[in-house]
Amino acid sequence: MASRIVSLKVNGQNEEFIVGALTSLQDILRDTLNYTSVKEGCRQGGCGSCSVIIDGELRLSCLTPVQEVDGSEVTTLEGLNQSNSIAALQQQFIDKYAAQCGFCTPGMMVAIQALLDRNPNPSRDEITEGLAGNICRCTGYLPIIKAVEGVVAEMSGASGD
Amino acid sequence: MAIKDLKIVGQPVKLRDLDTHVTGETVYYEDIRVPRMLHLKMHRSIYPHAKILNIDTSEAKSSAGVVCVLTHEDLPGKKKYNGLAGVGVGPEDESVLAFEKVRWKGESVVAVIAETPKQAEAAAAKVKVDYEELPAVFDIMEALKDGAPVVTDHWPNNHYIFPDNHRAAQVRYGDVEKAFAEADHIVEDVYQTQPIEQAPLETNGCIAVPEGGDGRITVYSNTQGLQFSLDVTADILGVPTSKLRFIGGTVGGGFGGKVDLQPEPITTLAAMRTGRPVKFKYTREEEMRVSSSRSAWRVEIKDGVMNDGRIIARKITTYQDSGAYLRFSSYGGMKHCGHMPGPYTIPNVWIDSIVVFTNRTPSNAMRGFGVMAGSFALEVQMDKVAETIGMDPWELRLINAYREGDMKSHQKEVEDAGMVETILAAAKLAGKQLPEEFQKMSSLDRKAG
Ligand code: FES
Ligand code: FES
Numbered sequence: 001m002a003s004r005i006v007s008l009k010v011n012g013q014n015e016e017f018i019v020g021a022l023t024s025l026q027d028i029l030r031d032t033l034n035y036t037s038v039k040e041g042c043r044q045g046g047c048g049s050c051s052v053i054i055d056g057e058l059r060l061s062c063l064t065p066v067q068e069v070d071g072s073e074v075t076t077l078e079g080l081n082q083s084n085s086i087a088a089l090q091q092q093f094i095d096k097y098a099a100q101c102g103f104c105t106p107g108m109m110v111a112i113q114a115l116l117d118r119n120p121n122p123s124r125d126e127i128t129e130g131l132a133g134n135i136c137r138c139t140g141y142l143p144i145i146k147a148v149e150g151v152v153a154e155m156s157g158a159s160g161d
Numbered sequence: 162m163a164i165k166d167l168k169i170v171g172q173p174v175k176l177r178d179l180d181t182h183v184t185g186e187t188v189y190y191e192d193i194r195v196p197r198m199l200h201l202k203m204h205r206s207i208y209p210h211a212k213i214l215n216i217d218t219s220e221a222k223s224s225a226g227v228v229c230v231l232t233h234e235d236l237p238g239k240k241k242y243n244g245l246a247g248v249g250v251g252p253e254d255e256s257v258l259a260f261e262k263v264r265w266k267g268e269s270v271v272a273v274i275a276e277t278p279k280q281a282e283a284a285a286a287k288v289k290v291d292y293e294e295l296p297a298v299f300d301i302m303e304a305l306k307d308g309a310p311v312v313t314d315h316w317p318n319n320h321y322i323f324p325d326n327h328r329a330a331q332v333r334y335g336d337v338e339k340a341f342a343e344a345d346h347i348v349e350d351v352y353q354t355q356p357i358e359q360a361p362l363e364t365n366g367c368i369a370v371p372e373g374g375d376g377r378i379t380v381y382s383n384t385q386g387l388q389f390s391l392d393v394t395a396d397i398l399g400v401p402t403s404k405l406r407f408i409g410g411t412v413g414g415g416f417g418g419k420v421d422l423q424p425e426p427i428t429t430l431a432a433m434r435t436g437r438p439v440k441f442k443y444t445r446e447e448e449m450r451v452s453s454s455r456s457a458w459r460v461e462i463k464d465g466v467m468n469d470g471r472i473i474a475r476k477i478t479t480y481q482d483s484g485a486y487l488r489f490s491s492y493g494g495m496k497h498c499g500h501m502p503g504p505y506t507i508p509n510v511w512i513d514s515i516v517v518f519t520n521r522t523p524s525n526a527m528r529g530f531g532v533m534a535g536s537f538a539l540e541v542q543m544d545k546v547a548e549t550i551g552m553d554p555w556e557l558r559l560i561n562a563y564r565e566g567d568m569k570s571h572q573k574e575v576e577d578a579g580m581v582e583t584i585l586a587a588a589k590l591a592g593k594q595l596p597e598e599f600q601k602m603s604s605l606d607r608k609a610g
Contacts, residue, residue, distance in 0.1 A: 034194060036185070036188075036192040037184075037185025037186075039189075039362075039363070039413075040191070040442075041362045041363065041364075041413075041445070042445035043444070043445065044445060046445065047362060047445075049362060076185075077184070077185035078185060081184050081185070089183075090183040090184065093179075093182075093183045094175070094179050094180065094183060097173075097176070097179075099176070099179055099182040099183060100176070100414075101361070101362070101363070101411065101412060101413050101414040101415075102178060102179075102181075102182030102187050102411065102413070103189065103361075103362040103363045103413030103414055104362050105182045105183060105185070106185035109183065109185070135362060136362070137360060137361055137362050137414045137416070138362075138414055
């Protein structure tokens with residue numbers, strides 16, 4: 001299988017690369033473009049630390065061959081940092097102590113953003129479901145779920161806990 | 162003064178790097194960018210116990226992208242190490258790169274350094290090692306039997322010898338046998354736990370970067386024991402610590418799983434040999450199979466108990482599975498001794514804490530080293546005692562909880578006792594109704610209540 005030229009829009013920037021058949025999006029984002037918020041907890045689809053949004057959908061960049069997403073728009077946490085909704089989520093993470101070692105946090109942020117994009121008012125079950133692909137070994141998840149609930153409450157105008 | 166008026170005590174403290182965690186800007190060791198970086202992969206033993214007859218690296222050396230291949234013959238200083246040698250723990254029993262024998266499945270044998278991780282991996286798979294398989298032992302009690310396969314020559318009976326020449330770390334206090342004879346009940350059981358992988362989300366790893374011509378190397382590492390890693394690396398490579406600069410930082414989860422000190426020495430050697438930056442990062446599979454886990458424990462407890470609930474004697478024999486090498490297990494065994502017989506005042510105590518060697522992955526620290534398995538065993542035992550004598554388990558613990566000034570079995574007086582108050586607070590939270598005399602109990606006065 002041959003190398004080919006692939007173009008992507010990453011965090012609003014047009015990028016072009018020559019990539020091998022199975023080069024992962026993770027390697028391109030981390031090592032070629034230096035988007036280091038994309039973590040490598042397992043490189044095998046088991047942890048969610050490499051989560052990104054591709055054309056509006058939550059995906060694991062480690063299991064995504066770049067050639068297969070030719071022409072797509074890719075958003076990492078660096079891209080989300082610029083939008084307003086993520087600022088509220090970040091403050092909630094700080095207030096609720098939803099990060100300890102922080103290694104899962106970028107992937108969590110991205111997964112939560114993808115969840116809120118498709119469902120701005122998720123129930124606790126829907127939040128849990130939305131984060132089911134993201135492992136956190138430190139927090140025990142509850143602070144993360146509470147941070148999401150806090151954002152949801154803020155967005156719907158209710159006073160969050 | 163109420164807690165809310167205090168500025169520090171009782172107030173939450175914000176994590177130093179929380180602000181950058183949420184933006185993804187926290188720098189972990191592998192977020193360091195260095196040009197022309199090489200990648201190291203390890204060829205590992207496929208047997209839990211075998212003689213090494215021959216190591217053939219010729220095919221690996223000529224594999225695409227390979228820059229350097231390291232075996233035990235390339236080690237400039239020591240071939241064996243122990244991570245705590247710098248603080249007097251020994252002997253140094255663990256091979257840096259295996260020679261003569263492998264003693265666990267996954268042991269490091271040959272390091273292959275190449276331009277890309279894939280090339281290093283492909284070449285590592287081409288290393289050929291001829292083995293003669295030896296009988297292996299995987300169970301603590303089997304390992305202690307006469308005629309069991311001997312794991313290392315350092316320990317002919319497969320157990321550690323503590324510095325005072327004892328087979329166990331020991332506590333001897335009062336006379337347990339005499340007390341057993343006087344007790345109304347004897348309650349005995351055996352408690353066992355399995356190994357547990359710490360599974361931090363970020364795997365073990367480091368990047369070693371040569372800093373110009375005078376041999377200095379900077380090592381970016383996620384080790385939990387930066388000073389130990391530095392000492393061990395200098396020792397193994399035979400260089401003064403002044404040549405090495407170790408930089409830690411935020412660790413992507415450790416839980417004790419990053420004190421093996423395994424990646425740094427060999428990666429630093431690779432950087433020295435190649436003159437280029439080298440990265441060694443465990444795959445998830447290596448993290449699960451190769452990095453050390455919490456050890457398996459076997460805790461045998463025998464209690465002598467009176468009808469009124471007082472535990473008058475406790476005898477404990479503990480076996481800790483160290484795996485093939487010592488690492489920090491003797492420390493864990495001693496800490497276990499310090500933790501037992503739990504937060505209770507017992508006038509007669511006998512403890513033997515034994516470190517056993519098997520052909521399993523070497524074990525090491527994990528959250529509450531030596532303590533967790535002990536607490537599990539103790540508290541299940543407390544419930545069993547309560548059941549045996551027909552007493553409420555809360556009341557049993559309150560009766561036996563240590564009080565200020567009590568003499569502990571380690572010959573040290575209890576200071577700052579808070580066990581009674583803790584149990585009472587927990588009872589309140591759990592909605593547990595205790596009789597009034599128990600509610601009046603106090604850590605400061607055994608007669609209260
Ligand atoms: S690194 Fe992609 S799921 Fe773990
Ligand atoms: S904060 Fe450490 S893994 Fe989630």
